[in-house]
Amino acid sequence: MTEAIEYDVVVLGAGPVGENVAERVRAAGLSAAVVESELVGGECSYWACMPSKALLRPVIARAEARRVPGLSRYVQGPLDMPAVFAHRDEYTSHWNDDGQVAWLDGTGAVLYRGRGRLDGKKRVTVTDSEGAVQVLTARHAVAVCTGTTAIVPDLPGLADAKPWTSRQATSSPKVPDRLVVVGGGVVGVEMATAYCGFGSAVTLLVRGDGLLPRMEPFVGERITDSLKEAGASVRMGVSVASVERDGGTGPVTAVLDNGERIEADEILFATGRAPHTQDIGLDTVGLKAGSWLTVDDSCLVTGSDWLYAVGDVNHRALLTHQGKYQARIAGAVIGARAQRVPLLETDRWGAHTATADHAAVPQVVFTDPEAASVGLTLKEAEAAGHRVRAVDYAIENVAGASLYAEGYQGHARMIVDLDSEILRGVTFVGPGVGELLHSATVAVAGEVPINRLWHAVPSYPTISEVWLRLLETYRG
Template sequence: MSEAVEYDVLVLGGGPAGENVVDRVRAAGLSAALVESELVGGECSYWACVPSKALLRPALARADARKVPGLADAVRGPLDAAAVLAHRDYWTSNWKDDGGRDWLASIGVDLYRGHGRLYGIRKIAVTSPEGEHTVLSARQAVVVATGTRALLPDLPGLAGARPWTSREATSAGQAPERLLIVGGSVVAVEMATAWQALGSRVTLLVRGARLLPRMEPFAGELVAEALREAGAVVRTGVDVEAVVRDGATGPVTVVLTGGETLEGDELLMATGRVPRTEDIGLDTVGLEPGGWIAVDESCRVSGTDWLYAVGDVNHRALLTHQGKYQARIAGAAIAARAAGAATGADEGRWGPYAATADTAAVPQVVFTDPEAAAVGLTAAEAERAGHRVRAVDYDLARVSGAGLYADGYAGRARMVVDLDREVLLGATFVGPGTAELVHAATVAVVGEVPIARLWHAVPAFPTMSEIWLRLLETYRDADGAS
């Protein structure tokens, strides 16, 4: 290999987290290079958030329209699957990253395409698709942002059955007639919603007792009810023991515990994620290949003064927006520490650069029909953490804004209140159109806004945001009755 090419900051992985790191350090005047083995923009842009929402939006819009008087009869027909898939392809730029590449060039970041591996302290070795080898060296920091990949369980016959993962589920060119989905979390329920709407007959096989196990129980219950109403089969408490594919293109059969078999045309395994760290040179810096990377609040790897890990790979919060948040924190910390080193300043002064929102105020939206949106702790999580709490529930259908949104509106909201401090620890909203409610809840949780102060945040009439007033009234009435 030739002499190392030197930059202030090196970033391994060009998804949203990696992009945000280079953006932040370049804004601070540091030089940067980014190493990416696939497409600039990463999983989110091409195989996850963006294509899945492009598939889901027509399904949700049709579901909403079917509940609006004067419009319902006009949308009784099927979705135009070809148009929906073309819309998805547009939003993934047909799986080309010219835009991402041009953006990096516009902010002065050099892109190295190929497989990157840590090569000892402050170095990355890159092997290009053509087999050329380049060593990059960092004056200040190296950031690992390689994300995760789908976890496929060790089931007999699974590898030979060529199952879908989230990548195939979001990029498929046509709807399978029969789609079996194993899993009950976000990928499983969102893809069940999308492909059922696009014409597949979906069967959802869930090992646990309910869908969306990390949210309030009513979220999974309402989503399961809606999937069944749409025609999907939802089975909980079942285990898959083996998988068989009939030939190269034939149907796939899953074998359940007890010997029952189910047949489909495609099988989606939505059974979790694992870090993409098995072959990135962690062993060259004393870390274990294949595992999650432990970091401090500034996303710096424990025991180092130069290595950072942002996004899914550090296992703090496996969500794109949280990875981007971490990247902004890490980029600011790197820039501040570089400035501190240059002036001889004490590094401790840069303590405010901390990713505190990864632990108690993580927002998430599940784009099913109905949508499920939540932030912070569930009631059960808050109690396990030792808080004295009250869970306040309200039927969203009783809010005027929801009733105007759709006939027969069904939904539910909950806020979790810390009784000792009278601030919100968490909130959950389930129902059509609730995704836009979660940021207000996030502000309340992050800002630790006192309940007494929330009374003065007046919701506009008639909107679904009136749910805040109803929740506060319910909390007040319960307090008066106790």
């Protein structure tokens, strides 16, 4: 162990969130150290957002091209999978983080490679691959940005069966002939979409009664129908009781709770995420190892005046863009507190308050059709005590939708607060709707009154004209 090195801020985790915390505190004139045990750039860059969307893009583009007259007959064949995988590998930089390291170096932050652990107040130890230990201390703050890990349930035979998690699904160099996907959340439906498009015989097993349960119910219904049309088997209300695979090679068998056996070449468990806090020394600062970290709207851990938890690890909104949003706010807060500048905490939408985590979280699910939502669902708005009305419209009735694709099918819903006449939430499902979402996010985050939205004129003929139809429906 060498002599401790002092920085203004020490960041645990060099994913997009940790990178952005470091960049923001550096912009505030503070020194920063960043500790990372894997690749700089984190889960999103190498095993989640980037590779999954690179895999999904050709599947969705082909599906949409098949709905365009004059083009459809030219895109009926299989995908060029070596080219698809090469495209994926390019977007992960072949799992090499030199470019991300160069970006981080450009901010002036200092990178330490190794396993970082808290070791008491404002103190972090870093153990490198050879066992050498470096101690870092923070003058002002330590930010935990360690993200999450995939949950693999404790089922008989599962460990020996070597199941896929999201990491294997997004980095696999081959397409299994048969794939069982367990879980109906975002990872489950996106990977079912991708591998079904690659030619796998996909069986999607869902414990609940619908896909994407955190979105409006019609979203999961549309995606279920689409997956079935694409050839996937979608099974609701079933659970896996055990998994069998002789010697960890060869076919794998999922044994359901009703005794049914489903054989496949690979099995993917997409059954949730757990905080990556099991072995980062939380116990040395009075916190429970393996727990989510509860924070206020500045991302300061409850009961602390120096420890911040930013991104997925605080369980506020498990999305890369929300984590980066929190990082910008937390970095500004740390900088202001270090310089003894008053915070704007009393302003609900102030520079030091992560209000969007409660009121305006946007998300796109890259399935066919796409799903996009921001803010509250009808059920959530009513549970929160708002007096609201759901306004629905079939997107295929918009001229731009029929031009976009033959046989276009989609649905839009906005949740109107009847007392304030602002939008509490908006949901779209349909081809290409991901690009509609930011307009909805601006309307929800900006609390734009309905009367003002009438003056935001959508261009004709675009799918965005659905906004006009929603407003007309609301006014009657």
